[in-house]
Amino acid sequence: MKALSLALAAVFTLSASASAATVGAPAPDFSLPDSNGKVHSLAQYKGRIVVLEWNNPECPFVKKHYSSGNIPRQQAEAMSAGVVWLTINSGADGKQGHVDGPRAKAFLAQYDAKPTAYLLDPDGKVGHLYGAKTTPHMYVIDATGVLRYMGGIDSIASTDKEDIAKATQYVPQALAELKAGKAISVTTSQPYGCGVKYGS
Amino acid sequence: MRVVPAIALAALSGATAAQGQSTAHARGDHIEVSLLSEQTALVPGRPAQFGIHLLHEPHWHTYWINPGDSGLPTRLAWALPPGYRARDVTWPVPQRFKLGDIANFGYSGDVLLPVTIDVPADAATEGGVRIAVEAKWLVCQEECIPGKASLALEMPVRAEAKVDPANAAAFATARAALPLAGPTASARVLGDTVEIVVPGDREGVDAFAENKQVVANTPPRFARRDGDTVLTFARSDYFASAPTALDLLIIRPGTSALRTHAIFQTR
Numbered sequence: 234m235k236a237l238s239l240a241l242a243a244v245f246t247l248s249a250s251a252s253a254a255t256v257g258a259p260a261p262d263f264s265l266p267d268s269n270g271k272v273h274s275l276a277q278y279k280g281r282i283v284v285l286e287w288n289n290p291e292c293p294f295v296k297k298h299y300s301s302g303n304i305p306r307q308q309a310e311a312m313s314a315g316v317v318w319l320t321i322n323s324g325a326d327g328k329q330g331h332v333d334g335p336r337a338k339a340f341l342a343q344y345d346a347k348p349t350a351y352l353l354d355p356d357g358k359v360g361h362l363y364g365a366k367t368t369p370h371m372y373v374i375d376a377t378g379v380l381r382y383m384g385g386i387d388s389i390a391s392t393d394k395e396d397i398a399k400a401t402q403y404v405p406q407a408l409a410e411l412k413a414g415k416a417i418s419v420t421t422s423q424p425y426g427c428g429v430k431y432g433s
Numbered sequence: 434m435r436v437v438p439a440i441a442l443a444a445l446s447g448a449t450a451a452q453g454q455s456t457a458h459a460r461g462d463h464i465e466v467s468l469l470s471e472q473t474a475l476v477p478g479r480p481a482q483f484g485i486h487l488l489h490e491p492h493w494h495t496y497w498i499n500p501g502d503s504g505l506p507t508r509l510a511w512a513l514p515p516g517y518r519a520r521d522v523t524w525p526v527p528q529r530f531k532l533g534d535i536a537n538f539g540y541s542g543d544v545l546l547p548v549t550i551d552v553p554a555d556a557a558t559e560g561g562v563r564i565a566v567e568a569k570w571l572v573c574q575e576e577c578i579p580g581k582a583s584l585a586l587e588m589p590v591r592a593e594a595k596v597d598p599a600n601a602a603a604f605a606t607a608r609a610a611l612p613l614a615g616p617t618a619s620a621r622v623l624g625d626t627v628e629i630v631v632p633g634d635r636e637g638v639d640a641f642a643e644n645k646q647v648v649a650n651t652p653p654r655f656a657r658r659d660g661d662t663v664l665t666f667a668r669s670d671y672f673a674s675a676p677t678a679l680d681l682l683i684i685r686p687g688t689s690a691l692r693t694h695a696i697f698q699t700r
Contacts, residue, residue, distance in 0.1 A: 252670065291576065292577065293571075293577060293578065293579050328575070329575065329576045361534070364670055366502045366503060366534070366535060367502065367503045383670075383671075384671055390505055391505065391569075392505070392571065392579040393569075419673075420673070421646075421670075421671045421672070421673055422646075422671060422673075423645045423646045423669075423671045424671070425503070425505065426503055427503055427573075427576075427577050428502060428503035428504075428532055428533075428535035428537070428575075429535070430575065431533045431534065431535075433533065
């Protein structure tokens, strides 16, 4: 009995992160300005599927998935199916990969990437809220606001573009399964990439 | 994999021609990488000890088999003559790195990743063979830079071999940095935690899991129960289902570690 209560106490003190993001539970709401200064909230997209993508333009893992066209292609395909795609940068001012609005837009233009919005989170509040650890780090939220996938962009942790074709791309897979009304086969995976460059 | 001629290698990666030497060398951004042989020759039927030596610039690091919350382990792709086989890296005990919320496991300074290569019993004892490897790594301070190098050694095959005095110290240091074999443990998932019970009273200050997606990369809590040592980890945020077993290093006071194989109890 004593061991059990100790174990329960440990649940609170040892939690992996302060993140409120749990697959199967409502995704925490937030609002952030985009690269044009327009504010987007998660709540405003209720009724639509939302993808969150953590980004750092200087990170080699992000470059792998942009210069290969993998993420821009996933964005375009998802958005043509009515999905909202929010790219988020939680890099703090002065850290590698931190961007302001013009630099965010230049980054997207460089790769012909057209997500719904590129959101700026320099104080890391939304990154910490979701427990975003890496760039990229992906989340899929269904039309009712429930988190349905969190984790890596794909199944092969590397910086090599050649691995993309061999890897399972988890976000398109989850989106296709959601659309077909099927159970999502991979609901969580180990994210891989650069650490998010939080200021604190 | 493609075998690149030694001349092209030098141009690509700065690798030295390694004819008649037991070290091949390359320089990457913030790191120097070498392929070392412990012995001056290969002996038919006798496992041979090689190693990838990583010399990091101060404040830069590379990663363990489980890199932690971010990063990538160093990977080796060997190109060996027929009948030769490279075993997996015998990973030395890594350090914990912490940057805000992000926890990583890896190496700074000077480290050797030892690899045993099995030499076929029917290898001819005249001439030599080429032992080649492509090493890929991610070297990080706060920013990360991927790197790779192709390294090769031309190794004679002889009936007898000696330790190469030039590399003896590096291999001796590497052996001292390996985890010690520990007892088999049991593991179970308890809500949002994973509990590992290691038989006996084990001193530990930290523990690192080799497997990903099981436990969080934060240090566990240590406790004693009925003469055993109980490690309670937070469950990984990316936990999907319990594996058959978890391999982990219990870091002891100082820098030594005990490697234990924890078998999950089926409920």
